Amino acid sequence: MDRRSFLLGASAALTLPAFGAHAQAAQITGAGATFPNPIYQKWAEAARGATGIQVNYQSVGSGAGINQIRNRTVDFGATDAPLNAEQLATGNLLQFPTVMGSLVAIVNIPGIAEDQLKLTGPLLADIYLGKITRWNDPQIVALNPGLTLPSLAIAPAYRADGSGTTFVWVSYLSAVSPEFKEKVGVGTSVRFPAGTGARGNEGVAGTVRNVRGAIGYVENAYAITNKLVTTQIRNKAGNFVKPEHKSFMAAASAADWSVPGFAANVIDQAGADSWPIVAPTFILLPTNPTDAARSANVRRFFDWCFTNGSKLAEELEYIPLPESVHNAVRGAWRQSFGA
Amino acid sequence: MVNATASAHSAPKSARRPSSNLGDRIFALLCQTAGVFVLILLGALIIELFIAGLPAFRAFGVAFVTSTDWDPVREAFGAGVSIYGTIVTAVLAILLAVPLAFGVAFFLTELAPPWARRPLGTAIELLAAVPSIIYGMWGFFVIAPAFAQNIQPWIIENIGELPLIGFLFQGAPFGTGLFTAAFILAIMILPFIAATMRDVFEQVPPVFKESAYGLGATKWEVMKGVVLPYTRISVVGGIMLGLGRALGETMAVTFVIGNANRISTSLFGPGNTIASLVALEFGESEIGSLKLASLLALGFILFLLSFVVLATSRYLLRSRLKV
Numbered sequence: 068m069d070r071r072s073f074l075l076g077a078s079a080a081l082t083l084p085a086f087g088a089h090a091q092a093a094q095i096t097g098a099g100a101t102f103p104n105p106i107y108q109k110w111a112e113a114a115r116g117a118t119g120i121q122v123n124y125q126s127v128g129s130g131a132g133i134n135q136i137r138n139r140t141v142d143f144g145a146t147d148a149p150l151n152a153e154q155l156a157t158g159n160l161l162q163f164p165t166v167m168g169s170l171v172a173i174v175n176i177p178g179i180a181e182d183q184l185k186l187t188g189p190l191l192a193d194i195y196l197g198k199i200t201r202w203n204d205p206q207i208v209a210l211n212p213g214l215t216l217p218s219l220a221i222a223p224a225y226r227a228d229g230s231g232t233t234f235v236w237v238s239y240l241s242a243v244s245p246e247f248k249e250k251v252g253v254g255t256s257v258r259f260p261a262g263t264g265a266r267g268n269e270g271v272a273g274t275v276r277n278v279r280g281a282i283g284y285v286e287n288a289y290a291i292t293n294k295l296v297t298t299q300i301r302n303k304a305g306n307f308v309k310p311e312h313k314s315f316m317a318a319a320s321a322a323d324w325s326v327p328g329f330a331a332n333v334i335d336q337a338g339a340d341s342w343p344i345v346a347p348t349f350i351l352l353p354t355n356p357t358d359a360a361r362s363a364n365v366r367r368f369f370d371w372c373f374t375n376g377s378k379l380a381e382e383l384e385y386i387p388l389p390e391s392v393h394n395a396v397r398g399a400w401r402q403s404f405g406a
Numbered sequence: 407m408v409n410a411t412a413s414a415h416s417a418p419k420s421a422r423r424p425s426s427n428l429g430d431r432i433f434a435l436l437c438q439t440a441g442v443f444v445l446i447l448l449g450a451l452i453i454e455l456f457i458a459g460l461p462a463f464r465a466f467g468v469a470f471v472t473s474t475d476w477d478p479v480r481e482a483f484g485a486g487v488s489i490y491g492t493i494v495t496a497v498l499a500i501l502l503a504v505p506l507a508f509g510v511a512f513f514l515t516e517l518a519p520p521w522a523r524r525p526l527g528t529a530i531e532l533l534a535a536v537p538s539i540i541y542g543m544w545g546f547f548v549i550a551p552a553f554a555q556n557i558q559p560w561i562i563e564n565i566g567e568l569p570l571i572g573f574l575f576q577g578a579p580f581g582t583g584l585f586t587a588a589f590i591l592a593i594m595i596l597p598f599i600a601a602t603m604r605d606v607f608e609q610v611p612p613v614f615k616e617s618a619y620g621l622g623a624t625k626w627e628v629m630k631g632v633v634l635p636y637t638r639i640s641v642v643g644g645i646m647l648g649l650g651r652a653l654g655e656t657m658a659v660t661f662v663i664g665n666a667n668r669i670s671t672s673l674f675g676p677g678n679t680i681a682s683l684v685a686l687e688f689g690e691s692e693i694g695s696l697k698l699a700s701l702l703a704l705g706f707i708l709f710l711l712s713f714v715v716l717a718t719s720r721y722l723l724r725s726r727l728k729v
Contacts, residue, residue: 130690137692222578227665229690252479256690263580263676264665266686277551278580279559 092121095364099132099145100231101268102168102286103348107145109379110372117375120368126267130229130255136160136351142358143365144351147231148255149330159354161403162328163396164347165369167319167386169287170235171310171344173275173295176202177217180296182309185210187301188243188335188343194282195223195240196247197261202280217280224274224283227264229256235334235346236284242335243343287315287384302343303335312384314342319386322347324395345386354403366400373397452709459703465696470703476667476683483700485707487667491584491677492708495659496652498588498673503596504645510596511603516625527604534597542661545590546582550662554581558674577672580664585673587663591655595648602644606637639722646719653712656681680708 092115097107104126111122127135129146136144137158144160155162172191174184190206193199199206203216226233234255241248251257265274268289275283275295287310290297299307308314318341322331333345350369356362373396377387462483463470473484510530514523558579566575577583610633618628634641664676665686684701691698 127689134690134692220578222580227686229687254479256478256687258475258477258479258667260668262666263582264686265582266660266665273546274580274582278554278578280578281580 094121095142096123097143098125098135098141100129100147101126102147105288128228129231148234152327160351167347169345171297175281184298192240192244192247219280222281223262239344304339317341318345455706461699462703488680488683492679495588499591499652502592507599510600515607539657541658545662550581582662582664583674587659591652599648606640643719643722650715680704
């Protein structure tokens with residue numbers, strides 16, 4: 068009797084505080100792209116103190132994120148692959164960008180250091196088509212006269228799950244290689260003719276780190292935090308650019324944001340210093356929310372991120388949107404929700 | 407004595423109400439309901455999978471089962487690659503696990519000192535208690551790098567060049583792939599097969615073994631000539647059980663199989679099993695899409711495969727258990 072009442076009292080004491088704590092913070096849930104996951108988590112942490120909103124973001128991949136927001140199982144969806152105007156209309160969704168990120172190619176070749184290897188878009192397309200299979204292929208050697216490339220098999224790594232990162236990567240490869248566009252095409256989940264798949268940006272980074280001769284594509288933030296070896300890529304102007312802040316900003320400043328759904332195409336921009344693979348990432352918000360308070364909280368959270376989050380984004384090597392775009396997004400919110 | 411107790415119990419009962427077995431009847435009814443519920447659930451699952459997968463069968467016909475296409479952009483799907491991967495990894499896992507399990511069972515029943523048998527047996531069974539996602543993570547973070555850096559390069563360079571079997575071991579040393587998945591699966595199904603073998607080995611009547619020893623047979627001859635023939639059916643049943651487990655294993659395989667939607671002739675190449683393909687692509691398939699129907703049709707095919715394997719194993723084990 069004594070022990071039983073003690074146990075009852077202890078379990079009550081342990082569970083009751085949980086009820087109290089939940090009542091305080093306003094909660095919003097989101098799911099989608101792994102591309103912006105690092106910055107969303109940072110923003111969520113920083114915004115919690117300032118706005119009192121608790122954000123629960125799950126990086127399950129753009130495809131799953133689009134699915135979930137269509138089914139309204141989360142408050143907002145996140146995707147790197149923008150939806151077109153027709154899809155937004157049928158899904159009753161508002162789409163707006165939050166930040167831009169850049170995609171880099173990472174390699175694991177013994178003896179090659181950071182930003183040493185020079186590659187071009189068509190070469191990358193051929194690697195992922197399985198046409199170039201060894202690192203000392205004449206085409207790669209011709210671009211890199213100063214480097215000794217070993218006779219190592221190329222092991223391409225790609226995203227196995229439905230991913231906006233894949234969408235951006237194949238968009239770039241399709242833009243520079245008609246054969247790639249015909250054989251593989253563009254989508255969040257495509258059929259790669261060569262290589263092995265891994266889950267998430269983390270999986271691709273892990274695979275490249277473990278396999279000698281591997282090449283993969285990840286968001287720049289992952290390459291930096293995991294200290295992976297990146298490469299130079301030749302841009303549209305014909306210059307080999309390194310994946311650094313200067314080249315990202317050069318590409319971002321050339322984008323045209325007046326397209327429907329803010330789906331600006333920043334791939335393979337002209338400009339002497341532009342990095343060829345930069346892409347914005349988007350949020351999908353229902354225009355007919357069932358819970359107006361939660362929808363308002365989502366907008367408050369991202370409004371805070373636009374105003375105060377740019378420095379955090381730059382620290383993580385993302386590219387903040389220009390202020391004009393922030394204001395355009397705020398205007399779109401006012402138009403759809405009146406607030 | 408018993409009758410007196412029974413009449414002492416029944417007397418107060420009959421004094422209260424006429425029907426005394428209402429509690430029994432309710433309990434029996436609940437048990438019957440539970441049994442019927444399980445059957446209905448199984449049937450509903452099969453029917454639901456089949457109906458949901460019907461659009462895929464209608465769109466691609468019987469060729470769905472053999473087609474090696476899996477192209478989400480062109481909306482062309484086929485089960486060939488995943489069925490190939492499922493069967494290859496499962497068969498390879500059995501080939502790796504059965505000799506090992508046999509060795510374990512042999513050691514536990516014949517060679518181990520009596521004080522070691524219980525703890526070793528428990529240790530083997532604890533392997534079965536490890537969650538499968540832990541196996542997957544261990545495979546991805548420990549085994550795959552070890553294979554990629556040490557084992558696979560050596561095999562690819564040396565055995566990959568041999569004439570007849572070389573094609574099985576070619577390609578880039580990814581570390582992940584069909585072979586790694588089969589290796590992890592072998593470790594996962596080892597405890598099931600070893601436990602079954604050990605149990606049936608112990609059931610062999612000692613008099614058979616002792617008469618063989620009396621005739622001068624060695625331990626191996628006793629095992630080969632007496633124990634294995636006696637337990638053959640149950641051993642095969644245990645292997646089928648392990649095979650059934652290997653066919654459906656999801657998380658451990660998804661991490662290490664390399665997730666490629668094409669058939670690879672090399673064992674080191676990446677591939678897909680039905681379970682891993684469904685796990686990866688289910689979340690992003692929209693409701694009503696052809697991709698979702700294809701995934702559910704794949705689930706139906708896997709269900710058929712597992713059902714056949716498990717039914718065979720139950721049939722083989724039942725004839726032994728009844729004796």
